[in-house]
Amino acid sequence: MIQIAIFLVIGLSILGFVAGRGRASAFSKGRTAAAVRPHSRPNHHGAHVLLWALIPALLVVASSMALVPALVNDAVLSSLPVAQQPQSQMDRAALLEEVRAIASGQSMGGFIEASQSLVPAYKVANTKFNGIAAALAVLVAVIGGLFGFSKVRPDFRARTRVERLTMTVLFMASLIAILTTIGIVGSLLFESIRFFGMVSPVEFLFGTHWSPQMSSSGAAAGSYGAIPLFWGTVFIGAIIAMIVAIPFGLMSAIYLTQYAAPKVRSWLKPILELLAGVPTVVYGYFAALTIAPPLRDFAVSIGITGASSESALAAGLVMGVMIIPFVSSMADDSIAAVPQAMRDGSLAMGATPSETIKRVLIPAALPGIVGGVLLAVSRAIGETMIVVMAAGLAANLTANPFASVTTVTTQIVQLMTGDTEFDSPKTLAAFALGLVLFLVTLALNIIALRVVKKYREAYD
Amino acid sequence: MSNTESASTLKMTARNVDIFYGEKQAINNVSIDVSMEHVTAFIGPSGCGKSTFLRTLNRMNDTISSARVTGDIRLDGHDIYAPDMDVVQLRARVGMVFQKPNPFPKSIYENIAYGPRIHGLATGKSEMDEIVEKSLRRAGLWDEVKDRLADSGTALSGGQQQRLCIARAIAVDPEVILMDEPCSALDPIATAKIEELIHELRGRYAMVIVTHNMQQAARVSQRTAFFHLGTLVEYGETSDIFTNPREEKTKDYITGRYG
Numbered sequence: 001m002i003q004i005a006i007f008l009v010i011g012l013s014i015l016g017f018v019a020g021r022g023r024a025s026a027f028s029k030g031r032t033a034a035a036v037r038p039h040s041r042p043n044h045h046g047a048h049v050l051l052w053a054l055i056p057a058l059l060v061v062a063s064s065m066a067l068v069p070a071l072v073n074d075a076v077l078s079s080l081p082v083a084q085q086p087q088s089q090m091d092r093a094a095l096l097e098e099v100r101a102i103a104s105g106q107s108m109g110g111f112i113e114a115s116q117s118l119v120p121a122y123k124v125a126n127t128k129f130n131g132i133a134a135a136l137a138v139l140v141a142v143i144g145g146l147f148g149f150s151k152v153r154p155d156f157r158a159r160t161r162v163e164r165l166t167m168t169v170l171f172m173a174s175l176i177a178i179l180t181t182i183g184i185v186g187s188l189l190f191e192s193i194r195f196f197g198m199v200s201p202v203e204f205l206f207g208t209h210w211s212p213q214m215s216s217s218g219a220a221a222g223s224y225g226a227i228p229l230f231w232g233t234v235f236i237g238a239i240i241a242m243i244v245a246i247p248f249g250l251m252s253a254i255y256l257t258q259y260a261a262p263k264v265r266s267w268l269k270p271i272l273e274l275l276a277g278v279p280t281v282v283y284g285y286f287a288a289l290t291i292a293p294p295l296r297d298f299a300v301s302i303g304i305t306g307a308s309s310e311s312a313l314a315a316g317l318v319m320g321v322m323i324i325p326f327v328s329s330m331a332d333d334s335i336a337a338v339p340q341a342m343r344d345g346s347l348a349m350g351a352t353p354s355e356t357i358k359r360v361l362i363p364a365a366l367p368g369i370v371g372g373v374l375l376a377v378s379r380a381i382g383e384t385m386i387v388v389m390a391a392g393l394a395a396n397l398t399a400n401p402f403a404s405v406t407t408v409t410t411q412i413v414q415l416m417t418g419d420t421e422f423d424s425p426k427t428l429a430a431f432a433l434g435l436v437l438f439l440v441t442l443a444l445n446i447i448a449l450r451v452v453k454k455y456r457e458a459y460d
Numbered sequence: 461m462s463n464t465e466s467a468s469t470l471k472m473t474a475r476n477v478d479i480f481y482g483e484k485q486a487i488n489n490v491s492i493d494v495s496m497e498h499v500t501a502f503i504g505p506s507g508c509g510k511s512t513f514l515r516t517l518n519r520m521n522d523t524i525s526s527a528r529v530t531g532d533i534r535l536d537g538h539d540i541y542a543p544d545m546d547v548v549q550l551r552a553r554v555g556m557v558f559q560k561p562n563p564f565p566k567s568i569y570e571n572i573a574y575g576p577r578i579h580g581l582a583t584g585k586s587e588m589d590e591i592v593e594k595s596l597r598r599a600g601l602w603d604e605v606k607d608r609l610a611d612s613g614t615a616l617s618g619g620q621q622q623r624l625c626i627a628r629a630i631a632v633d634p635e636v637i638l639m640d641e642p643c644s645a646l647d648p649i650a651t652a653k654i655e656e657l658i659h660e661l662r663g664r665y666a667m668v669i670v671t672h673n674m675q676q677a678a679r680v681s682q683r684t685a686f687f688h689l690g691t692l693v694e695y696g697e698t699s700d701i702f703t704n705p706r707e708e709k710t711k712d713y714i715t716g717r718y719g
Contacts, residue, residue, distance in 0.1 A: 262525070341562035345625070348520060349575040349632055350552025359574065364565050 001127070005134035006061060009141040013054040016145035021046030023152045040159035048158040051165065052148030057141035064133030068126075075125035076118055188438060191431035198425040199224045204432060210395035210406075212415060212426045224429055226436070228395035232405035233437075236316040236391060237380035240401060244320025245380075246373060249327025256328070257335045258357055269332070275325045284389035287318035292390055299402035306403040310392030313401035319386050323376045330372025334365040334452075371452035378444035382437060384409040408433045469495045471636055471666035472517060472554075477531035479512055479521070486512045490531075490692045492685055494636065494666050499658060501681035501698065502670045505713070508687040510670045511559075514638050517668065518554035519547050535636070552579055554636040555629035560645050561621035563613030563628070568605050571613040571624055572596065575632035591631055599627030600657050619650020626657065630665075637661070639669040643676065655680050674714055678702050686710045 024045035027038065040048075073096050077085060086092045098115040101107035103122045151158070196204070207225015252272065256265050292314035299307035338361050346356040362369070392404030393414060415430035422428075472494040479487035487509045494500050494517075502510040512521070519540060521527040533540050540550055552575075563571050572592045575581075582588040592609070596602040601623045605616070613624055622642055629637055639658075643651040658667060658680045671677050677684055678698060685695040686707075694701060694710045705711045 339562070341558060341560055342564060344520065344523070344556075344558060345562040345564065345628075346574070347523065348518065348551055348556035348558075349578075349629065350548050350550075350555075351575070351578050352548050355578050359578070360564055 001130040001134045002061060002064065002137075005137045006058075008138050009054065009057040009061070012057075012138070012141045012145055013050045016049040016053040016148060017046040019046075020049030020149055020152050023149070024158075027154050038154040039157050040162075044159040044162050045152045045156070047162045048151065049145060049148035051162065052151075053141045053145030056144045057137045060133070060137040060140050064130075064137070068129045068133055071129045072122065072125045075129075076122050079118065079121040079125075185438065188431050188435045191428055192435045194423075195425055195428035195432045198428070204429075205436075208397055210411070212411075212429055224425065226408075226433065228397045229406060229408050229411055229433065230436075231397055232312065232391065232395070233381050233407040233409070235399070235401075235405055236312050236319060236387060236407060237383065238377050240313060240316025241320035241323055241380045242373065242377060244317055245323040245327045245376060248320075249324045249376075250331050250369065252324065252328040253331035253335055254357055254362075256332055258353065258361075269329075272325045272328055275322075276329075278322075280322065280383060280385040281389070283318050283322050284385040287314050287386050287390035291318055295402065304400065304402050306398070306400050308392060308394075308402065308404035310390060310404045311402045312391060312405045315387050315391035316401070318390065319380055319383055322383075322386065323380055326379060327372055327376050330375065331365070331369045334368025334372065335361055337368065338364045367451050367454065371448040374444050374448035374451070378441040378448070381407075382409065382441050384413065388413050408437050412437075469497050471496050471536065473532075473534045474513075474517070475532040477513070477516065477529065477533060479509070479516060479530075480528045481524070482526040486690055487516075488690045490687075492692065492695060494668055495683075496666045497663060498682040499662055499667045499669060499680055500683040500685065501677035502668065502685050502687060503672070503674055503677045503713075504687035504693075506672065509690040510685075510687045511640050513687070514640055514668060514670050515556075517636070517638055518551050518556055520551075520556060522547060552632050553634055554638060555632065555634035557622070557625050557629055557637065557639045557642050559641040561618055561625050563616070563621050563624050565612065565614055567610045568613050568616070568624065569609040571628050572631045575628060579632055581632065595627040595631040598630050598661065599623045600653060600660070601627055617650070619646050619653060622646060622650070622654060623657065626654075630661075634665065636666040636668070639667065641670050641672060644672065651676070674702075686713065688713070 021042040024038065024040070024042035076096065076099060077092070086095055095115060095118075098107070099118045099122045102115060103119050103126070204224050204226050206227060208227045209223065209225045210228050211223045256269055256272075260268060288310070292309050292311060295311055295314050296307050296309045299311075342360055342364055343356055346360045347353070351359070387407045387410045391407055391410060393406050393410065394404045395406050395411075396403055398405065412430045412433050415427055415433075470493055474490060474492045477487060477490045478485060490513060492500070492513075502514060504510050515521045516529050516533065517540075521529065529541060535550070535553065538545065564574060566574070569592055572595050573582075573588055576588060576591050582591055593602060593606075596605065601620060604620060605611075605624075613621065616624060622645075626637075626642075643654050646654065655676065658669065661667065669677075669680060681698045683696070684698040684701040686693045686701065686705075686709075688709055694705060694707045696706075700706075701710060702714055705714065
């Protein structure tokens, strides 16, 4: 019933648009020199009529969706004699739920005797109230449309109104991402505060022992020292991965900007950027199945103790490879932004191209490159799938790259998967870890963007 | 004209030079001489090819992949486009100053020391200090910057930046200095300083200056070449070109009838 009403309302709105536009174009065509020059285009008038027909009617539909079930419930209950009415809130809800299920054909019979007898009453009430709502919506659409249509006059400022509404919609769209982020931060903060009510922040931030799986909700102390996690994250994401990503990314950027023929560049650069689109889980397989076992065998063969098949090195190397396109593209942009005049100036003094790159271009592009590396680090420490698959779960505080370490993101996944209770420190710890990760990456991004911006200004 | 000069002062010679950008011909059959004792000015309306021609004299056009040069350009009798000519060594001998001052984002000292360092001209700190001071003195910038050599070269004023670029070019001890509209981004006072500098440097270096300012050509040069649409219309003594041009086109241009 309501669905038909919605279609009708939309149809009426389109009709209103066509009518409003038609009327508006009629007076702008037949205009004499003395007449008022129309303020708005016919399309604006049409849109204005459409909005008047559509929006109030949709508001009616929306409010009816909230009101009708309650009205139906009341009607159904009041059809029962007072003596038979269920006493508790819960019984009443169960009864009504069953009646609704039988009436809509999802269920054949009920556990509650009374339900079967109430079905006819439910159907009657449902039809009645939905019918009223639908009729009301269509009526509002007609009235709104007629009101809008009556406003179509040469001097009516339909454009201003339509554009104001458009602007509001655009503004709301831009707010959605920001508001959602604020919501996420809020929930992270809220849950983290609950966590820190159970575990002291000092222990969490500076403790070196992490074994939340061992702790019951009562005996939390001593199991939530996150230093091994922070170390593992930094070791994999900021040290090993960057040892791979910075030199290779930089060298590829130098090749692409300085040496590659335009033709080579035109296919090499897109391919490199395409790599950024490979799902990280695929890199994860690669790290865990292809890279990690040979690394372990190698470590064992040269006699390194503590070598594990889930090693920091395997995860870090593959993450570094994943980040190469990112570093390369940021460095590429920075080097390309150094004015050609710098390069010419150096070459004109008899510097070789490689001297020019080393001594002029790279130093001049350095702030941009540093900014790019910081962004890459912030991406690497937030990266999840590779470390979940390849880095392991043991919270070791070790500098041995062949040993297993764990990271903040891996532990969040561990703490949040499976059966979880949302009031134990075990689960809440995930929010505290998330908050730390969020704050660190936020800080890195802010610093990086500032560095890059400052550098851009230097050449504008 | 050129046959009045002794062969020993001739630094560069260009004969029947054509330059193409892809299919388009930018310079058509140009022959010109650059001598040690004279400043040579290239004048002509925008797009006439004077900067393009200047940039072939130290092969800066090599950086543009579509550019192609034919003809014969010699430095001290050696073909600069010959296979055995190393472009890096050529540019150390034929320096260049650009239209827009382009100091490196380094200190004033490092801007000057850059060239001598890559060419290994100084063996120690004191020798490098000497080269820096000498270059800055020759460029007339020493007194202005001697107390702030560690400041960034980009912090100087436009005119000072351009003199820094000249000092930087001088520091590698070139034989020829090419200047591509060196004053077009500068105010009149800074321009006057650069022109004065060109006078002082004359004789020590062979100099070629591209300018769109005819008074400047008249003031700083002894030889003038007038380019129009990629051809060399007239080349001769600056005083002749400006007072008694042989070609009608030259006369029209210097009297401001077009261009």
